[in-house]
Each structure stands twice: as structure tokens, then as C-alpha cells.
Amino acid sequence: MPERVRYRYMLEGFDRTWSEPVAAREAVYTNLGPGPYRFRLMVSNSEGRWSETEAAIPFAIDPAFWQTLWFQALAVVIGIATAAALYQIRVRHVAHQLNVRFEERLAERTRIAQELHDTLLQSFNGLLLRFQSASNLLPARPDEARRRMESAIEQASAAITEGRDAVHELRSGALSTVDLGQALTSFANELLGGSTQETLPNLHIEIEGEPRPLNPVVRDELYRAGAEAIRNAIRHAGAHKIEVGIWYDEKYLLLRVRDDGKGIDPAMLAADHKAGHWGLRGMRERAKLLGGTCEVWSRLDSGTEIELSIPASNAYAKLPSSHRSILSLLRRS
Secondary structure, eight states: OGGGOEEEEEEETTOSSOOOOBOOSOOOOOSOOSEEEEEEEEEEOTTOOBOSSOEEEEEEEOOOGGGSHHHHHHHHHHHHHHHHHHHHHHHHHHHHHHHHHHHHHHHHHHHHHHHHIIIIIHHHHHHHHHHHHHHHHTTTOHHHHHHHHHHHHHHHHHHHHHHHHHHHHHHTSSOSSSOHHHHHHHHHHHHHHTOOOSSOOEEEEEEESOOOOBOHHHHHHHHHHHHHHHHHHHHTSOOSEEEEEEEEOSSEEEEEEEEOSSOOOHHHHHHSSBTTBOHHHHHHHHHHHTTOEEEEEEOTTSOEEEEEEEEHHHHBOOOOHHHHHHHHHHHHO
16 A cells, blocks of 8 residues: 555754655755765555664765855955955045145145235335334434334235235135135125225126036135135225126136226236235146136236136036936936
């Protein structure tokens, strides 16, 4: 009576105990790892009596290549090498960030030194010479000494004004707004509001193109350059009209400051700076630092035009790919 025959089995190396008696004539195992095995089988007859001996079949499963010791050792070595490489990349990145911060601080200190040299030190040096000259005239020529003292007092007032402007620019190194046009407008209005001139120039700021987020370094440097140009136009050019233009283009970012004042002496323009004054040179150095150019056009009694052009790849902040795709879709629509 074959239908009453039962089997039980155990796979040594996988099973811990014998299986329950079954009538099926096959045993199925899945996910067997590499290694030696021994399949053991016992059978009972129709009366339920189990055989006294068992059948056994030994066999082995060869490991796949990823299960071999050499592959696992290689994977461990590659993992360690990858971790070491990532660590080195991280160390270099941190070192680069520290170097960038160091260079920024060094550049800021250089700028502060230039500002102090251009304003306080040069002005005070000139004052000492004027006071000494006036002192030498006393008491023999009191009237001329008084005139020189009055001239020195006026120069001291101008030095205080220049020093206040320099400190204002130093304190505004971190812009209170991320918008370049708004920052220059606020600076110009504050400068005009504190001016003691009888006739103030008419200031007009124009924005063309779609404003885009700027690289913070580019934004700060352009702000300082634009503030320097606006201050020179208000303080020294004797202009009646000052125009400031910012163009957001796909290829470049353009900042232009134009006035109808007395212009710049061609000799000083060719020399790039006036003794003790570094405005034009500072603007050109900032433009060069940003990978752009600074052009100056001026004629006596015909005004001055200063134009800074920065490549778009340097000027605009890099957006994440998801944001760029959204912007491209919006432009297409």
C-alpha cells in the first residue's frame, strides 16, 4: 500500500531536527549557503513501522565568487581604501575652506588698511603740515596764520567726513539686504542726507533685466565699488545728475555709474590713482578679483562714467538642479 508510506528527513548543516512525517517524495530547500551537507532519510511502511537504517547522501555547494574569502578580503580592502580616500577629501575640503576664510580675512585687512591710509592717515598728515605752517607764521604774520588755520579746520572737517564714510563702508561689509540695487540706493540716500553741500545732485538708479541672486562675494565687492563711485560723484565731481544702472544679463552682470560733473584729470586717470587716493585702483582690483573688468571714461568738464562687468558664471549664485529646472519650465511657459 504505497499511499500509506511516510518519510522523514533531515539536512545536516541546515536542519536542527527531523522533519514531520510526510507522504511527498521530494524535499525542497532554498537559500542554501556554500559548504558541505548530508541529506538523511528514513521511511515507514503501511503499518507505521520505521526502518532501522537510514539512507544518506553527502554533497557540497561551491561558493559563488562574491562568497569566497578572497573576494570578501578584497571588498574589505576596497572599503578601507574608499573610507581613507573620503577622509582625505574631507580633510582637503576643510583645509580649502580654512584657506578661503584666511584669504578673505587677509583681503579684508588689506582693504581696511587702504581705507585708513586713504582717509585718516593722509588727511591727518596733511593737517599736521598745515598747523605747522600756521605755527611758523606766528606772531609775525597773524592774518596769514589765521587764514591757514581756517583752511586746516576745513580740511579737518573733510577728514572727519571721509573717515565717517570709510567706517560706514567697513561696517556695511555684510550687507543688510541681499539686493544690490536696494543696498546702493540706501547708501546713496544716506550719503545725500548727511551732505552739507548747498546743491545736491539728482540721483537716479535703474535696474534692467530680471534680478537674480548674486554670489555673496560678488555682491559685496560690487557694492563697495559702486559705493566708492557714488561717493566720489557726490563729494568731488560737483555733478548735477548721477545715474546708476544695474543690468542682469544672461552673459554678464553690469554695474555703471555716470555723472555730469567736472571729470577726472587725464594724468590722474592714466596713473590709475591720485597720491593718497586709491578709489579707481581699488575698483579695478575688485573687478579683477571677480574675473571681470572695470572701464573708466572721463573728460574734464564732461563728467565721468565707470562700468564694471562681471561674467554671469561668476556673478550669479549657483542654484540647485531642481531649482534650475523649475526656472527653465517657468521661462518656457
